[in-house]
Amino acid sequence: MPKEIIVDPDLMRQKATLAFAEIPVNAYATPFAEERARRGDAALREILRHMLIIRAFESMLASFKATGSYAGISFNYKGPAHLSIGQEGAAVGAALALKPEDHIFGSHRSHGEFIAKGLSTIAQLDEPALNAIMAEHQDGGLLRSVQQHIGGEGKALAENFLLFGLLAEIFMRANGFNGGMGGSMHAFFPPFGAFPNNAIVGGSAGIATGAALRKKLSGSGGITVANSGDGSTGCGPVWEAMNFAAMAQLDTLWGDKKGGLPVLFFFNNNFYAMGGQTIGETMGWDRLSRIGAAINPASMHAETVNGTNPLAVADAVARKRALLLEGKGPALLDVECYRISGHSTTDTNVYRSREEMQLWEAHDPIVLFERALLDEGVLTEDSLAAMRDTVAAQIKAITSAAVDPAAAPIVDVRADPTLIGRLMFSNAEIPVPETPAPLLAAPETSARIRQNAKKARFGLSESGEKLSAMRAITLRDGLFESVLHHMVNDPSLIAYGEECREWGGAFGVYRGLSDILPYDRLFNSPISEAAIVATAVGHALEGGRSLVELMYGDFIGRAGDEIFNQMAKWQSMSAGALKVPVVLRCSIGSKYGAQHSQDWSALVAHIPGLKVLYPATPYDAKGLLASALSSEDPVVFFESQRLYDVVEQFRTEGVPTDYYRIPMGEPDIKRVGSDVTILTIGPSLYSAIAAAEQLETHHGLSAEIIDARSLVPFNYDTVLESVKKTGRILLVSEASERGSFAMTLSANIARFAFGDLKAAPRVLGSPNWIVPGAEMETTYFPQVEDILDVVTGEFFPEKRSNRRGVRDWNDLDLARRAL
Amino acid sequence: MDIPLLMPQLGNETTEAELTEWLKAVGDAVTEGEQILVVTTTKLSMEIEAPASGTIKEIVVPEGDLAEIGATLAIISTE
Numbered sequence A: 001m002p003k004e005i006i007v008d009p010d011l012m013r014q015k016a017t018l019a020f021a022e023i024p025v026n027a028y029a030t031p032f033a034e035e036r037a038r039r040g041d042a043a044l045r046e047i048l049r050h051m052l053i054i055r056a057f058e059s060m061l062a063s064f065k066a067t068g069s070y071a072g073i074s075f076n077y078k079g080p081a082h083l084s085i086g087q088e089g090a091a092v093g094a095a096l097a098l099k100p101e102d103h104i105f106g107s108h109r110s111h112g113e114f115i116a117k118g119l120s121t122i123a124q125l126d127e128p129a130l131n132a133i134m135a136e137h138q139d140g141g142l143l144r145s146v147q148q149h150i151g152g153e154g155k156a157l158a159e160n161f162l163l164f165g166l167l168a169e170i171f172m173r174a175n176g177f178n179g180g181m182g183g184s185m186h187a188f189f190p191p192f193g194a195f196p197n198n199a200i201v202g203g204s205a206g207i208a209t210g211a212a213l214r215k216k217l218s219g220s221g222g223i224t225v226a227n228s229g230d231g232s233t234g235c236g237p238v239w240e241a242m243n244f245a246a247m248a249q250l251d252t253l254w255g256d257k258k259g260g261l262p263v264l265f266f267f268n269n270n271f272y273a274m275g276g277q278t279i280g281e282t283m284g285w286d287r288l289s290r291i292g293a294a295i296n297p298a299s300m301h302a303e304t305v306n307g308t309n310p311l312a313v314a315d316a317v318a319r320k321r322a323l324l325l326e327g328k329g330p331a332l333l334d335v336e337c338y339r340i341s342g343h344s345t346t347d348t349n350v351y352r353s354r355e356e357m358q359l360w361e362a363h364d365p366i367v368l369f370e371r372a373l374l375d376e377g378v379l380t381e382d383s384l385a386a387m388r389d390t391v392a393a394q395i396k397a398i399t400s401a402a403v404d405p406a407a408a409p410i411v412d413v414r415a416d417p418t419l420i421g422r423l424m425f426s427n428a429e430i431p432v433p434e435t436p437a438p439l440l441a442a443p444e445t446s447a448r449i450r451q452n453a454k455k456a457r458f459g460l461s462e463s464g465e466k467l468s469a470m471r472a473i474t475l476r477d478g479l480f481e482s483v484l485h486h487m488v489n490d491p492s493l494i495a496y497g498e499e500c501r502e503w504g505g506a507f508g509v510y511r512g513l514s515d516i517l518p519y520d521r522l523f524n525s526p527i528s529e530a531a532i533v534a535t536a537v538g539h540a541l542e543g544g545r546s547l548v549e550l551m552y553g554d555f556i557g558r559a560g561d562e563i564f565n566q567m568a569k570w571q572s573m574s575a576g577a578l579k580v581p582v583v584l585r586c587s588i589g590s591k592y593g594a595q596h597s598q599d600w601s602a603l604v605a606h607i608p609g610l611k612v613l614y615p616a617t618p619y620d621a622k623g624l625l626a627s628a629l630s631s632e633d634p635v636v637f638f639e640s641q642r643l644y645d646v647v648e649q650f651r652t653e654g655v656p657t658d659y660y661r662i663p664m665g666e667p668d669i670k671r672v673g674s675d676v677t678i679l680t681i682g683p684s685l686y687s688a689i690a691a692a693e694q695l696e697t698h699h700g701l702s703a704e705i706i707d708a709r710s711l712v713p714f715n716y717d718t719v720l721e722s723v724k725k726t727g728r729i730l731l732v733s734e735a736s737e738r739g740s741f742a743m744t745l746s747a748n749i750a751r752f753a754f755g756d757l758k759a760a761p762r763v764l765g766s767p768n769w770i771v772p773g774a775e776m777e778t779t780y781f782p783q784v785e786d787i788l789d790v791v792t793g794e795f796f797p798e799k800r801s802n803r804r805g806v807r808d809w810n811d812l813d814l815a816r817r818a819l
Numbered sequence B: 001m002d003i004p005l006l007m008p009q010l011g012n013e014t015t016e017a018e019l020t021e022w023l024k025a026v027g028d029a030v031t032e033g034e035q036i037l038v039v040t041t042t043k044l045s046m047e048i049e050a051p052a053s054g055t056i057k058e059i060v061v062p063e064g065d066l067a068e069i070g071a072t073l074a075i076i077s078t079e
């Protein structure tokens, strides 16, 4: 809602028809002689050799899958093999036009792109640079295996390093590029410009877009490429990514950072998903490139290109790359090529006719290119045969080594049972940021900051009265202070989400920041939860830090894959080579009913690879957000909308004005007691405190209240110590009980504190039905009375009085009825 | 006639707000609907409009102070 862009009714009411930028189809017409003169014969022969390497490499995998052996080597390869036989022209053509600083992000079918990009980078870097890369990776471990078991000198050594590192990864060996944690569909090696390949169809679109944003902001140069298939044009997140990359504000509002994102959406269009045929069956488009017209007035500079001709692809990629570097991105290429091999090795081609497959035999990129080189005399039959032999020998040498555990050791989880676990998090934090970032105005000039400066840091008056949210620092202010510190002192950090700028986020946490921070640090994103999270991940993988917001936790579903598979996994799937410093803030709602009030913290806590925080006080919120923003690991940070206005009531020194961090994973005793422990998550803290006061005055019971603060990690010590003393524990959270995080805590406490418990741990959550609207909410979220009912009714039956809460039901009976 | 400018209700739970900026001074002419004051709650800033045309006779609550919902913030004289 920038005020400088006026919505003019007169303009909007004018009669007009929309024109679309034209989308060329098969425009390439450069005569071969011209390409030959420009590139030279040696370069043309290299194009063929690179295609042959990919073909031989993938044929080797096909042979293992089909027969259990290849070139006399027996091996049982258990993993996937989505081969791109027939698509090599697209991969090699694209790589030919890319520079080492360009970064590709791929799909499940990306061996070819990976090899092509690696070979292209090796061709362009000098030997000292290559040697440095190889010596640094795994402290030279992979390089030593290659030298010892395969050999090679100079660039030949680097090629062996590339192919062996990939194959060892496909075989999930310890010295594969990703320590065996990625495998066939996720092999990558950033130093050669090959970033994560993604087994989630279209998963790379948003990630490459975020990486392009980082490239643009850091000025590191180059472009990013989102490789995916034609089937991925049916994926919502791909559309979200393309729209995000084309946001008009990049041109209209980004001042000296003006210009589109340097991302190329490169669709390897092999006409089929697995069996679903895109043209004529599953899609509305007739040519894939048409979708560019839906995104922006430039039609994303889209083109359909003949993917069987690497020179046509190289020409198109080079032209798009130039546009992207001029700030005219994003761009889209529909690169048509035919997958000769099946989708996977179990594909029996029931969805396509033999005739069609025969028609395309004549369009095999290798057959076509070989013929062109022979016809033009760039190559002789003999030199072609020699080239084929050399490639075959190279792949055989690499394969012999990769199946040999002496050269490619297995990942020995039995010998080291937590080996994979230790890769989940780096547990590293950056130092307190202190690199001043360019600002629009000094923070002191902000009305918000001046307002906060007048507020009391502790929320209770001397007589113990609660101060209003206008007079004391609130949880919202605590969050703001940490964000402010990181944003003004760390230019690599950017913040965005829906309505984050002028509005300050739907709940005003960032209110005032838009006066201080330029658009390239804080912006309004489209309503694209998937793109918000995916771009944050891409921005982080490319070396930036991301702070993004989902307006409501209930929208996590819209970004499910991006949170669960992308944000959570690249640290571990890269065996720690990549870091994902992303903080995802999610508010947990209230009053708006079933789709706006759910505590879904257990969903994210369930996913390995995410740290999950849920503070309930201003002091904790400020300190934990500072830790989250410093974390090299991804963090999901929950905030209760009902608590944004709470003032600090526990820490009498108040919320420090200065920057501080609170370590993640440490539950905090908010009230000391001896008869019963109440462990709370989120806003239940306040009901528990109120209940504790009543238990004390009316029942003579002393309750110890512990605020979980953090779900992942979670140090049980404080809780177990407490239970040792009290022997009873009640866990209270606002999540519906079934599968909630309180249930996980309860099960573990029952196990670890069994000897100390006088009663089974009891979970009090919300019922397993929809959150009702505001009027009925108190019948849903656990209330003070519900806590009193459980403590007096179940733990201390002798103290029981009449039921006060609404929970007059039998949990076993409800469970039988799916409730 | 003297018309008071009152602190409006700014959401269900808001009890008071800060007067962030007076856009008009005593003696200034204002027209009904014109923005004359910026107030800020814990969540948002908003501009408050003049309830009537006239001149500002008195500013009751100065910039930077807090005022409760319903409090008189200024007096507009319509003569």
Ligand SMILES: Cc1ncc(C[n+]2csc(CCOP(=O)(O)OP(=O)(O)O)c2C)c(N)n1
Binding pocket: A108, A109, A199, A200, A201, A202, A228, A229, A230, A231, A232, A233, A268, A270, A272, A273, A274, A343
């Ligand atoms: C989100 C998601 N849905 C479904 C799948 C299963 N799947 C794997 S590949 C594939 C077909 C993808 O087709 P396309 O994007 O055209 O790429 P191609 O396989 O043709 O290279 C499907 C449905 C998946 N991996 N991810």
